[in-house]
Amino acid sequence: MPEPMDPGKLFLDNLAWIEKVSGIVCRKHGVWGDDAEDFASVVKLKLMENDYADLRKFRGDCSATTYIATLVVRRFHEYTRERWGRWRNSAAAEREGQLAKDLETLVHRDGCTLAQAAEQLRSAGKTDLSDTELARILAKLPNRQPLRAKQVAAPVIENEPDVDTADSRIGGMELDRQRSALLAALFKVMEQLPPEERNILRMRFADGRSVADVARALRLEQKPLYRRIDQIKAKLRVDLERYGVTAEAVRELLAD
Numbered sequence: 001m002p003e004p005m006d007p008g009k010l011f012l013d014n015l016a017w018i019e020k021v022s023g024i025v026c027r028k029h030g031v032w033g034d035d036a037e038d039f040a041s042v043v044k045l046k047l048m049e050n051d052y053a054d055l056r057k058f059r060g061d062c063s064a065t066t067y068i069a070t071l072v073v074r075r076f077h078e079y080t081r082e083r084w085g086r087w088r089n090s091a092a093a094e095r096e097g098q099l100a101k102d103l104e105t106l107v108h109r110d111g112c113t114l115a116q117a118a119e120q121l122r123s124a125g126k127t128d129l130s131d132t133e134l135a136r137i138l139a140k141l142p143n144r145q146p147l148r149a150k151q152v153a154a155p156v157i158e159n160e161p162d163v164d165t166a167d168s169r170i171g172g173m174e175l176d177r178q179r180s181a182l183l184a185a186l187f188k189v190m191e192q193l194p195p196e197e198r199n200i201l202r203m204r205f206a207d208g209r210s211v212a213d214v215a216r217a218l219r220l221e222q223k224p225l226y227r228r229i230d231q232i233k234a235k236l237r238v239d240l241e242r243y244g245v246t247a248e249a250v251r252e253l254l255a256d
Helices: 007-013 015-028 033-056 064-084 091-096 098-109 114-123 131-139 166-191 195-206 211-218 222-242 247-253
Strands: none
Touching: 007 015, 007 033, 007 064, 007 195, 015 033, 015 064, 033 064, 091 098, 098 114, 098 131, 114 131, 166 222, 195 211, 195 222, 211 222
């Protein structure tokens, strides 16, 4: 039997394909803008989890691109269930066609105004209809309350005050945007590193392995590896700041 492909190499060799499939599945299901960018970052992070656990299962029974596309689609459905629950277009939207489904998704799932939804659809090349024409389509669809992103329940703390305020919700959205920006910048920077340096970073900071473990796994001398890691961190810090990541965020990311 052929030896299994190195999962880290499989990930890096197919990074552009992962991003392409992420975009396709988001557009197909009406996920737009920041949410689509967030999913693209999340799916890459998920594929790297537990030392590329999902990719380690690849045995060559189909093409690598088919296998990865299946993983991306599976992760997309997990992502949308966690974020919005089990959204389904109405029967009326299904009868009207794809444009009606996209319009219903933007307005009744995501809470966009008609004008916002219309602009997104036109920008994506989905339609050239005016707001008035789109309003006529929307009027044919049942009125539904917009879904809100599901939040993972936090541990209950005795006498904890209720903080469900507009300020706290805005703060949470800002943290989501910052996280997405950090992940996007990190992947861009890591793409530019040599494969061995990417493996060193992944094992040291994503997997939390000691320098001694990294040295043994990659068959490197341990003592020079400390200095090499410092050099990689310094370069990564400069590159991440160039992408707009704050110095504080970089320090947290690269903390030993």
